[in-house]
Amino acid sequence: MGLAMHLLACLLGTGSWVAINGLWVELPLLVPSVPEGWLLPSYLTVVIQLANVGPLLVTLTHRFLPGRLNEVGLIYALLSLGCLAGLLLAFFWGEASVVGGSPRSLALLGLLFGLALVDCTSSVTFLPYMHRLRPHYLTTYFVGEGLSGLLPGLVALGQGVGVSQCVNSSLAGDGDGLRVTYQAPRFSVCAFFLFLSGMMAVSLVAFILLNHLPAAKQERAKEKYQARMRIKSPNGLQVEEGGTPAHNAFCLGSRPVAQMVYIFGLLAWVNALTNGTLPAVQSYSCLPYGDLAYHLSATLAALANPLACFLGMFLPNRSLVLLGALSVAGSLLACYIMAVAVLSPCPPLLHLPAGVILIVLCWVLFVGTLSYVKLMIGMILRDEGHCALVWCGAVVQAGSMVGALSIFPVVSVYGLFHSGDPCHSSCPS
Incomplete structure (x- = not known):
């Protein structure tokens, strides 16, 4: 079961940043089809920074209301939100609404905020959760976090995102000289977002198994026992479970x-x-x-x-x-x-x-x-x-x-x- 535990920790890690990493690599296909055009990356940057309200609230809760935050419940909510937002994005990313007389991609930006909230908050929830398991599983989690950037990139590469060539405009009856044209994708933006939603669903299933498999419960029990064995630091100061000084x-x-x-x-x-x-x-x-x-x-x-x-x-x-x-x-x-x-x-x-x-x-x-x-x-x-x-x-x-x-x-x-x-x-x- 050790290999299975490593696999589950890795799959949990893939759910940490897969949504936002996937959005970045898909931008060349999104930009020509939305009213914001090439301003969309700038909007995405702002949305991600606004989503940092999530980790801020979690950190403040841990600081001023210790023990009150249900970490497991919050992770369930985050992964579920990621699955739902990715699914809705697949079908509504191209919808435009008129705001102030100009078309805006409100559905796209709103769902992007939901995905960014999931990914940003994962930094202050997934990592602390890994403290419940034995130390070597944290390394596997980081491997999964790295795969959250690699896998969408490979899928986008297979999709043919951003592949361009220079063609003679005169041959197409569109003026003289060379102009750049982009290769049509092998599958749609909708299919790509369904892939992202599927990866979030896989991460959610992995987290469910980490909480309920007997082997996972045994690993948590072993780590809890070892933490209690470290209840006294070398200099004799009383510490909390996990080795943190109680007076800090x-x-x-x-x-x-x-x-x-x-x-x-x-x-x-x-x-x-x-x-x-x-x-x-x-x-x-x-x-x-x-x-x-x-x-x-x-x-x-x-x-x-x-x-x-x-x-x-x-x-x-x-x-x-x-x-x-x-x-x-x-x-x-x-x-x-x-x-x-x-x-x-x-x-x-x-x-x-x-x-x-x-x-x-x-x-x-x-x-x-x-x-x-x-x-x-x-x-x-x-x-x-x-x-x-x-x-x-x-x-x-x-x-x-x-x-x-x-x-x-x-x-x-x-x-x-x-x-x-x-x-x-x-x-x-």
């Missing part, structure tokens, strides 16, 4: 305050980069090198996340010095990616295969390195107790929000990044 009002953990500030600061920084800042410029950093470079970087980077977590199962290292060094390395890779995005549509090595290889490699190493850092920090905080995992989820969301809000005006308001024309390059050969 914020129950951040039993480590020195300086270490906890360092750990949470590191966690906020890497999530700001991976979840907020860099995804907003991925198209600018990759598309100048062609569709192949963009799809390879998106797919292989998404694959790097679960692979890094899988590696962490066999090569765990909780050294804070190493995690700091890996964060610096990932930040340097992020600097190169950002520099390439700023130089778009004429980045370095534009007409050379080395340029494609370098940008794809940077994306893969960037995501893989920082995914390993996030996993190790999660394992460290898991040992600090349930409350530390709640704060872990809150810091993940806070870092992601700061990163997204920092890059939003640069990309969407001031327009400092330029995509260029794939059929008419003005860059020197």
Whole structure:
């Protein structure tokens, strides 16, 4: 049953961010069909940030009303909401309503908010729930969280999202010169959203089994017993179940305050980069090198996340010095990616295969390195107790929000990044 437990933990993890990750990869098909056009990604960014009200309320409830929140019931409600919103989205995403004399996608934006609420709140509910199980299942959960980005990307790749080609306009009787056309998808947007809803349903079933299977109950009993064995810390201070000092009002953990500030600061920084800042410029950093470079970087980077977590199962290292060094390395890779995005549509090595290889490699190493850092920090905080995992989820969301809000005006308001024309390059050969 150990393998089954790992599978269930992984499937629960896939339900954490699959909806929003799926929406991002489906944008090239949504944008031409909605009134908002290419402003839709900006709306989506704002909706996701508004959905952070969910984790905020959960964190405040844990802080001021400890023990009052029914964590299991809340997860059931979140996963059920995700299934329902995904199902409704499949049939009503294209509906438009007139607001202030202009058509608006109210149904789409409202359902997006529901899905974003599920995904954002999962950070402060799914992670603390994993504290009920033995520590090695947390790693499997992170593998599933990585798959929540990879699986929709692979399905979108099979769908043919965003694949373009340059055709001669004169042949089609539409003027002279070349123009870009996009390949028709192999299956509809409705089918893709049904897939997302199905993944949420699978995650819900996995959670039901985690709560009711006899093997899962045995694992929880073992972990509860081991937590009681740790009821006294090495210095003799009374601690709560899971090892959190009882005198710590914020129950951040039993480590020195300086270490906890360092750990949470590191966690906020890497999530700001991976979840907020860099995804907003991925198209600018990759598309100048062609569709192949963009799809390879998106797919292989998404694959790097679960692979890094899988590696962490066999090569765990909780050294804070190493995690700091890996964060610096990932930040340097992020600097190169950002520099390439700023130089778009004429980045370095534009007409050379080395340029494609370098940008794809940077994306893969960037995501893989920082995914390993996030996993190790999660394992460290898991040992600090349930409350530390709640704060872990809150810091993940806070870092992601700061990163997204920092890059939003640069990309969407001031327009400092330029995509260029794939059929008419003005860059020197």
